[in-house]
Amino acid sequence: MAIHKVLIVDDSKTEIWFLTDLLQRNGFAVRSAENASEAFARLAEERPDLILVDVVMPGQNGFQLTRSISRSPDFTGIPIILCTSKRLETDRVWGMRQGASDYITKPVNSIELFAKIKALG
Numbered sequence: 001m002a003i004h005k006v007l008i009v010d011d012s013k014t015e016i017w018f019l020t021d022l023l024q025r026n027g028f029a030v031r032s033a034e035n036a037s038e039a040f041a042r043l044a045e046e047r048p049d050l051i052l053v054d055v056v057m058p059g060q061n062g063f064q065l066t067r068s069i070s071r072s073p074d075f076t077g078i079p080i081i082l083c084t085s086k087r088l089e090t091d092r093v094w095g096m097r098q099g100a101s102d103y104i105t106k107p108v109n110s111i112e113l114f115a116k117i118k119a120l121g
Helices: 013-025 036-045 062-070 089-097 110-120
Strands: 005-009 029-033 050-053 080-084 102-105
Touching (some): 013 029, 036 062, 050 062, 062 080, 062 089, 080 089, 102 110
16 A cells, blocks of 8 residues: 555644655645544544654543554554654554554654655555
8 A cells, every 4th residue: 555645643733844844745645633632533534544643742642542543443554653752662662562553753864754654555
């Protein structure tokens, strides 16, 4: 499956702007949400090919959101990349246990991000 549509979930407008700009300049269609409830609203509107999820967010955090999405039959098969400043191996492992397909740390390295997207597509 080629990845074209990406949903970014991050409470930082700066991160959303940075990732949106990066992805759009490379041909991706991007939508965004600033929290879990907005993410589910976007998912109800249009199914993305990939979801980038920040871990540290108010309310439902990225681990919880990843678990909710990955365990929902409505969203089966949508890869999720956790995109976070958390750099501990235990955080990466925990994220993968919640259903994430991959994990990338901030600040995001564009070469690393596109390699991960390519590997998923």
